[in-house]
Amino acid sequence: MILGFNAGSRTLQQAEHLLHTVAQALGLPGDAIGCTHFVPADAAGGDPHVACSLAVPQSAAESVAESVAASVAASGSESVAGVPADVSWVLGEHRAGPLADGAALAAAEHEARRGGRVVAYPGRDLLTGTVRVGELLGRSAIERVVVLASPDPPGDDVLVATADHVRPVWRDGLMTLQAMPAAGGRIAPAEVPNPTPCCADHA
Numbered sequence: 001m002i003l004g005f006n007a008g009s010r011t012l013q014q015a016e017h018l019l020h021t022v023a024q025a026l027g028l029p030g031d032a033i034g035c036t037h038f039v040p041a042d043a044a045g046g047d048p049h050v051a052c053s054l055a056v057p058q059s060a061a062e063s064v065a066e067s068v069a070a071s072v073a074a075s076g077s078e079s080v081a082g083v084p085a086d087v088s089w090v091l092g093e094h095r096a097g098p099l100a101d102g103a104a105l106a107a108a109e110h111e112a113r114r115g116g117r118v119v120a121y122p123g124r125d126l127l128t129g130t131v132r133v134g135e136l137l138g139r140s141a142i143e144r145v146v147v148l149a150s151p152d153p154p155g156d157d158v159l160v161a162t163a164d165h166v167r168p169v170w171r172d173g174l175m176t177l178q179a180m181p182a183a184g185g186r187i188a189p190a191e192v193p194n195p196t197p198c199c200a201d202h203a
Contacts, residue, residue: 002110003055004051004052004103004107005087005090031120032056034055039105053109053110056091116169116170118168128164129164131160134157144176154187159186161182
């Protein structure tokens with residue numbers, strides 16, 4: 001079950017903060033898979049922004065569905081403790097809030113594994129410092145590493161300088177870390193820490 005939610009976040013940092021806030025408020029486990037998704041400007045003139053999605057474990061699905069249904073019934077009031085009142089929701093057939101279309105886009109991309117920048121995932125906290133590609137794949141939910149502009153995947157012994165900031169993306173149905181060459185024959189995640197806060201750069 002994929003939960004989509006949207007507060008019109010203008011930066012990735014804002015969206016990541018919202019993602020962690022919602023996961024905590026709903027009592028989801030720390031390794032729940034959560035993503036950010038670029039939402040383009042719409043025909044009605046809505047500004048581009050970043051929405052979020054969370055994979056809800058089966059064990060928590062009923063309580064999360066009840067919380068979202070309560071939000072729908074409350075017509076936008078703060079019904080989930082700790083979550084801002086202006087969050088729009090989509091979970092299955094439940095929809096609430098003026099930004100629900102963006103929330104639905106996020107949920108659909110995550111469910112199909114065709115789009116989304118993965119912020120939270122199993123093993124994320126283990127990817128610190130410098131690790132080998134094989135260790136990165138073995139310790140986390142990341143399924144593939146690709147090096148930009150290279151036709152060949154890196155070998156398991158290639159070192160990855162993580163800078164403690166590893167944000168894979170959904171690509172071809174796989175959680176994929178996009179990397180770039182780094183000094184000393186190493187590679188590094190293509191997304192650097194604290195990127196320029198402009199969501200339009202992350203379409």
